[in-house]
Amino acid sequence: MGSIKHDITESCLGIYETALExxxxxxxxxxxxxxxxxxxxxGLLGVWWYADPPPPRQVLIATGQPGGSYEILGKKxxxxxxxKGITLxxxxxxxxxxxxxxxxxxxxxxxxxxxxxxxFNSHDVKGVESLGxxxxxxxxxxxxxxxxxxxxxxxxxxxxxxxxNSRISVGQKGSGSYAQAMHMLKANGFEEGRNFVHLPxxxxxxALQKGEIEGAFIVDDYEAPVxxxxxxxxxxxxxxxxxxxxxxxxxxxLQILNVPMGSFSLTRNFPSTDIKLMASTTNLLIDDRMHxxxxxxxxxAAREINGKASFFAEYGxxxxxxxxxxxxxxxxxxxxxxxxxxxxxxxxxxxxELINRLVFVFLPFCAVAYPVLLMLPGxxxxxxxxxxxxxxxxxxxxxxxxxxxxxxxxxxxYLKKLDLLEYEALKLQVPKSLTGSYYSLRTSIDYxxxxxNRGIHPYQIASADIILQ
Numbered sequence: 001m002g003s004i005k006h007d008i009t010e011s012c013l014g015i016y017e018t019a020l021e022x023x024x025x026x027x028x029x030x031x032x033x034x035x036x037x038x039x040x041x042x043g044l045l046g047v048w049w050y051a052d053p054p055p056p057r058q059v060l061i062a063t064g065q066p067g068g069s070y071e072i073l074g075k076k077x078x079x080x081x082x083x084k085g086i087t088l089x090x091x092x093x094x095x096x097x098x099x100x101x102x103x104x105x106x107x108x109x110x111x112x113x114x115x116x117x118x119x120f121n122s123h124d125v126k127g128v129e130s131l132g133x134x135x136x137x138x139x140x141x142x143x144x145x146x147x148x149x150x151x152x153x154x155x156x157x158x159x160x161x162x163x164x165n166s167r168i169s170v171g172q173k174g175s176g177s178y179a180q181a182m183h184m185l186k187a188n189g190f191e192e193g194r195n196f197v198h199l200p201x202x203x204x205x206x207a208l209q210k211g212e213i214e215g216a217f218i219v220d221d222y223e224a225p226v227x228x229x230x231x232x233x234x235x236x237x238x239x240x241x242x243x244x245x246x247x248x249x250x251x252x253x254l255q256i257l258n259v260p261m262g263s264f265s266l267t268r269n270f271p272s273t274d275i276k277l278m279a280s281t282t283n284l285l286i287d288d289r290m291h292x293x294x295x296x297x298x299x300x301a302a303r304e305i306n307g308k309a310s311f312f313a314e315y316g317x318x319x320x321x322x323x324x325x326x327x328x329x330x331x332x333x334x335x336x337x338x339x340x341x342x343x344x345x346x347x348x349x350x351x352x353e354l355i356n357r358l359v360f361v362f363l364p365f366c367a368v369a370y371p372v373l374l375m376l377p378g379x380x381x382x383x384x385x386x387x388x389x390x391x392x393x394x395x396x397x398x399x400x401x402x403x404x405x406x407x408x409x410x411x412x413x414y415l416k417k418l419d420l421l422e423y424e425a426l427k428l429q430v431p432k433s434l435t436g437s438y439y440s441l442r443t444s445i446d447y448x449x450x451x452x453n454r455g456i457h458p459y460q461i462a463s464a465d466i467i468l469q
Contacts, residue, residue, distance in 0.1 A: 055291035055353060058087045062099040062113035065175070065200050066092045069224040070114045070282075073135075073305070080301040084349035086294070095175030096120055103128045103287055111287045112298065116176035116219060116280045117253040118183060122325045129288045129329040131298055132319035132336075133281035134306040138222060138257055139180045140277070141239040142208055142230045143168075143215035166214040167195045169204035177201065180280055181217035183254075187247055201226045209233060219280065222311040231264050240275035247278060253323055255279045257312050279312070283324055293353045295331040296340055384430050388437050391425055392444070399448050411452060418449050 061077070064070030074090040081088035091110060093099050096119035102110035104125060116137050170185075170192065171177025178198065185192065199207060204216040205226045220227050230236055241247060244256045257277040264270045284302060286295065302319040309315040321328060321336050328336075343352035398417060422445045430438045 053291075055086075055293040057085070058089060059112065059294060060089045060091055060110050062091045062093050062102050062110050064093060064095060064099075064114060065172070067202060068200075068226075069221045072224075073114065073282075076305050077298075077301050080304060081297065084297060086297065086349070094172060095177070096179060097174035099285075100125060100128070103285055111290050111294075113285050115283050115285050116180065117283050117323065117325050118251060118280050119176040119179035125326060127288050128285050128326060129332075130321075130324040130326040131284040131286055131295060131302070131329055131332045132321045133324055134284050134302045134318050134320075135221060135282040135310075136255060136257065136279045136312045137176065137180075137219050137282050138227075138277050138279040138312070139184060139254075140218045140220070140227060140230070141184075141215060142205075142218065142236045143239065144208065144211065144236060145214065165193070165195060167197060167212070168193065169197050169199040169207065169213055169216040171204070171217055171219070172198050172200045175200070176280070177217055177219040180219045183251060184217070184278070187250060205230055208236065231270075234268065238271070238275075238277075240271070241278045242276065244276040244278055253280060253325055255281060263311075281320070281323075283326070284319070285326065286329065288329070292331050293349075293356070295329055296335065296344060297349065299332065299335045300340055300344065381431060381433055384428065384434055385437065387428060388425075388430075388434065388441055391421060391441055394421060395441075395444060395448060402448075402452065414452055415449065418445055418452070421445055 059081070061074060063074040071090065071092060074088075078088040078090060091102070093102070093113075096115045099110075099113035099115050100120045102108045103113055104127060106127060114134075117133065170181040171179075182192070197207075197213060199213075199216070201218050201220060201224075204213070204218060207213045208216045208230070218226065218230070222228075231238075240259075241256075248254050248256060255278070257279050259271060259275045259277055261271060261274050262269045284298060286298070299319060306313075306318040307316050319332075321332060341352065341356065343356055346352075395418075398414060398421075402414060422442065425438070425441050425445065428438060
């Protein structure tokens with residue numbers, strides 16, 4: 001038992017002494033090489049900050065008209081971002097045209113926007129990328145009066161009475177609703193009628209229910225309050241698109257939504273037959289200079305908020321990266337193939353982003369710093385050897401003076417010089433590899449001191465002694 005205790009004690013003592021020795025070596029190493037280490041550290045900070053700066057803590061996104069579905073969606077995104085420590089500010093706009101203008105302007109602080117596919121000319125848009133489609137945007141046409149059959153719509157072009165002479169809202173100019181309404185009308189051979197009005201969604205719905213207008217194009221989610229309000233009104237009808245397959249051939253940004261009979265209201269059996277609706281998609285567009293970490297955050301928000309099952313969308317259908325009309329962000333391409341970085345799945349956003357930046361900078365930095373760090377021990381040894389050599393040179397100078405120009409009066413002076421030289425040697429903190437050189441210097445100093453203490457001339461034997469020999 002005693003032997004075991006003794007062994008444990010010896011082992012612990014050995015570990016303690018080794019730790020102290022390593023700590024002394026480390027502190028000595030830092031004292032001797034701190035200028036080089038400081039340069040490397042400042043270089044790392046510079047690369048870390050300028051090559052891969054941290055994401056901003058505030059982001060501005062353009063939504064849409066006040067009270068619209070895009071503003072509601074923006075608030076959901078803002079709540080998601082707030083949980084991650086980022087402030088997402090919402091900017092209300094008149095619609096798609098204004099949103100695109102904000103993103104295209106390189107001096108504008110807006111970095112993201114909700115924009116319907118097909119509501120802009122992609123050839124005129126520069127510096128903007130897509131994070132994919134995040135929702136369907138059905139193109140609703142509500143109207144008053146008797147229900148029009150499919151065959152009635154086929155004959156509208158001939159009569160054109162309804163579309164050309166009725167008061168119809170085609171959405172506010174510059175909005176996605178207006179752009180999609182014009183697409184639908186022109187695809188069927190119509191131009192904007194003289195009695196058409198340009199009302200935002202909520203005002204168009206109110207005017208339609210009051211009988212002030214006969215029809216209204218509204219592009220909005222099925223769950224949007226304005227759409228639900230109009231679907232619940234038994235006095236209103238919705239137009240179907242029997243030639244939907246033909247429409248998507250000429251406008252590939254459109255999607256076909258199938259609506260089974262009675263889906264909107266079982267009690268009213270509304271619609272009375274299976275119908276097809278046309279829909280655009282809501283795209284999440286960004287300034288192509290947006291920080292990659294923020295792009296991943298937007299995609300995670302889209303997955304959590306828009307990836308849920310809805311009336312038209314299946315679970316996990318969004319974000320989608322089909323027919324988006326603009327170049328896809330490299331981050332979106334990565335997300336499409338690999339999903340979010342693993343760090344974002346297991347760590348808070350700020351910590352995951354910090355670790356990612358450290359890895360991004362640290363690995364390339366090591367490629368440069370590692371050879372330098374390997375040189376440090378050699379640099380340290382050479383630096384210390386140089387100090388020892390300088391002391392040797394001083395000692396050699398003293399010895400030369402004593403050999404050539406010795407006088408008893410200077411003996412005490414040289415003894416003081418040797419003491420001071422030995423004190424300088426004692427102050428050296430040498431690594432283990434130079435221990436031999438260090439003690440050799442100490443021995444040499446002592447040798448010169450002993451020679452000086454021999455007698456009249458430190459390096460000559462008395463002539464009488466020579467005769468006796």
